[in-house]
Each structure stands twice: as C-alpha cells, then as structure tokens.
Amino acid sequence: MENIITVEHLSKKYNQNTILNDINLTIQSGQIIALLGKNGAGKTTLINIMLNLISHDSGSISIFPNSKHPKEHIGVMMQDNITLTRITVKEIIELTRSYYKTPKTYQKLIEISDLKQFEHSKMSQLSGGQKRHLAFSLAIAGDPELLFLDEPTSGMDSKSRIDFWQEILQLKKQGKTIFVTSHYLEELENVADRIIILKDHQIKFDDSIAQLRLLQGQSLIEFDSNILDVFGNLTNLKKLNHFGTHYQLITSDPELLMQELSPYLKGVTNLKVHQNSLDSLFNSFEEGKKND
Ligand SMILES: Nc1ncnc2c1ncn2[C@@H]1O[C@H](COP(=O)(O)OP(=O)(O)OP(=O)(O)O)[C@@H](O)[C@H]1O
Numbered sequence: 001m002e003n004i005i006t007v008e009h010l011s012k013k014y015n016q017n018t019i020l021n022d023i024n025l026t027i028q029s030g031q032i033i034a035l036l037g038k039n040g041a042g043k044t045t046l047i048n049i050m051l052n053l054i055s056h057d058s059g060s061i062s063i064f065p066n067s068k069h070p071k072e073h074i075g076v077m078m079q080d081n082i083t084l085t086r087i088t089v090k091e092i093i094e095l096t097r098s099y100y101k102t103p104k105t106y107q108k109l110i111e112i113s114d115l116k117q118f119e120h121s122k123m124s125q126l127s128g129g130q131k132r133h134l135a136f137s138l139a140i141a142g143d144p145e146l147l148f149l150d151e152p153t154s155g156m157d158s159k160s161r162i163d164f165w166q167e168i169l170q171l172k173k174q175g176k177t178i179f180v181t182s183h184y185l186e187e188l189e190n191v192a193d194r195i196i197i198l199k200d201h202q203i204k205f206d207d208s209i210a211q212l213r214l215l216q217g218q219s220l221i222e223f224d225s226n227i228l229d230v231f232g233n234l235t236n237l238k239k240l241n242h243f244g245t246h247y248q249l250i251t252s253d254p255e256l257l258m259q260e261l262s263p264y265l266k267g268v269t270n271l272k273v274h275q276n277s278l279d280s281l282f283n284s285f286e287e288g289k290k291n292d
Pocket residue numbers: 014015019037038039040041042043044045046
C-alpha cells in the first residue's frame with residue numbers, strides 16, 4: 001500500500017529546547033491514527049510541521065508524493081477555533097467550499113455542523129462547541145483524503161462527541177485517513193487503529209491498542225466455577241487469585257487465555273473480562289511502568 005505520509009529523521013528545536021528528535025513515521029491510507037502525548041509533548045508541533053505551517057531543523061516530510069497538489073487532499077481542524085467574527089456560518093461554509101474543485105454540498109456541510117438554525121448567525125455568536133462543529137465541517141468541505149484533527153472534541157457536549165466519532169467512522173469506511181490528537185482517550189479507544197505515543201521528544205510506541213495492552217497491560221478474567229486444577233496448563237496466565245469457587249485470572253492477552261479456557265467454560269458462571277482502558281495503559285506507559 002502507498003505511503004501517503006513519510007516522515008524521516010525529523011527534528012525541531014524552539015530556541016535551544018528540543019521539541020522533536022529524530023521522528024520517523026509512515027502512514028498508509030484508510031486508518032485512524034491517534035497521536036498521544038502529555039501536554040507539551042510536541043503533538044501540535046509535529047502536525048504543524050507536516051502541514052508545512054512551521055519550519056523544522058532537519059529531516060524530511062513527504063505527503064501524497066504522487067500528487068502535484070498534495071494540499072488539495074488534506075483537511076485540517078486545528079486546536080484553536082476560527083477567529084473570524086463578522087462573517088456568518090453560511091458565508092464561511094460557502095467561502096471554504098469555493099476553494100475546492102469538488103466540494104461537499106452546502107446542505108451536507110450545514111447538516112454535519114448541526115448549525116442549520118444558526119446559518120445566518122455571525123461567528124462571534126457561536127458557542128465554543130458550536131465553533132468546533134463548524135471547524136469540522138470546514139475541514140471536510142473539500143472531501144479530503146487525509147484529515148488532521150487536533151483536539152477535535154474539546155468543548156463538545158457528550159451527544160455531539162458520539163455523533164462526531166460516528167461521522168469519523170463513516171469517513172474511515174470511505175477509505176479516508178484520519179490523524180487525530182486528543183486527551184479524551186476513552187473516545188479514541190474504540191476507534192483508533194493505531195496509537196503513536198510521543199514521549200521525551202521521540203516516538204516511543206507505534207502500534208495497535210492490542211499491542212500496547214500486550215506490552216503494558218494486564219486484563220482480568222473472572223468467573224465462578226467448580227473446575228479445579230486446569231490452571232497450571234494455561235500458558236497465557238500471569239497470576240491466579242482463588243476465593244472459594246470464585247476465580248480471578250490475570251493475563252496480558254485475554255483473547256488467547258479465553259481460547260485456552262474454552263474447553264472448560266461449560267461449568268463456568270458469571271464470566272467477566274475486564275480490559276485495561278487506553279487511559280490507564282497510556283498513563284502507565286508515561287510513568288514507565290509495566291504491569292507484570
Ligand atoms: N512558537 C513557539 N515558541 C517556543 N516554544 C513553543 C512554540 N510553540 C510551542 N512551543 C513549545 O513546544 C512544546 C510542544 O508544544 P506543542 O503545542 O507541540 O505540544 P502538544 O503536545 O500539542 O501539547 P498539548 O497537549 O498541550 O496541546 C511546548 O513545550 C511548547 O511550549
């Protein structure tokens with residue numbers, strides 16, 4: 001599959017402070033990629049460099065290498081809301097549409113922004129959450145192949161967030177690529193195909209949540225049963241707690257352990273599998289802890 005983004009040996013300093021040091025990254029189409037990192041880790045800086053909005057000190061970035069006009073394939077929703085105040089919602093959507101050869105229709109964009117009743121309102125009259133909705137519809141106005149979303153749901157209420165991620169999953173189904181940063185890790189947990197963690201100026205993890213769980217996590221499988229003496233044969237079991245007929249099995253790979261347990265599950269009741277959340281995996285990764 002073609003790489004739509006290739007970043008090689010990218011480094012960036014502000015004054016004498018290293019922000020990014022030897023970043024290497026390739027991105028193929030059709031995935032949702034979540035870029036994680038603590039406040040100030042360099043996520044926005046990396047996105048801004050990829051978008052050619054700020055300079056870098058060394059290394060190279062290539063985006064849509066086979067296209068003469070790579071910018072036409074990119075939509076962007078940055079962290080800061082749009083600052084225009086006097087222009088109306090309708091005007092800014094129409095203005096943004098006019099930049100593209102084959103934009104989405106006005107009707108579609110106003111529907112996605114959920115601002116039909118505010119279409120003649122000035123930007124200054126919108127709430128923070130409404131501005132985020134509008135920023136999203138402007139980002140997809142040109143029907144881009146690649147979307148950069150920096151903290152897209154900050155300021156959105158919970159219903160809006162759910163609708164927003166549904167829309168993102170629809171875009172992924174259409175083969176679009178989404179590169180997103182967010183501190184709401186519970187939102188990313190069910191949608192991200194790939195997690196990239198920026199830490200100490202470098203990419204310290206780049207793989208799926210399942211792999212992060214294997215590396216970092218532990219999951220708990222618990223049930224009630226009268227089965228005895230099968231646990232010594234389970235290769236994916238890290239630890240066993242046993243209270244009467246109640247069993248707690250700790251594992252880094254719950255799927256494999258469930259497969260191993262499957263011959264014995266007939267005699268089992270109250271089976272529950274608890275997986276570590278992305279939030280706790282990320283926090284323990286940041287702290288350099290492994291849950292062995
Ligand atoms: N124009 C600038 N001049 C000097 N330092 C800057 C500038 N822009 C960003 N920085 C610094 O670069 C570092 C990375 O900032 P960046 O905004 O990329 O982090 P981030 O990971 O996006 O953070 P957050 O999660 O808080 O949005 C921070 O320490 C920030 O203070």
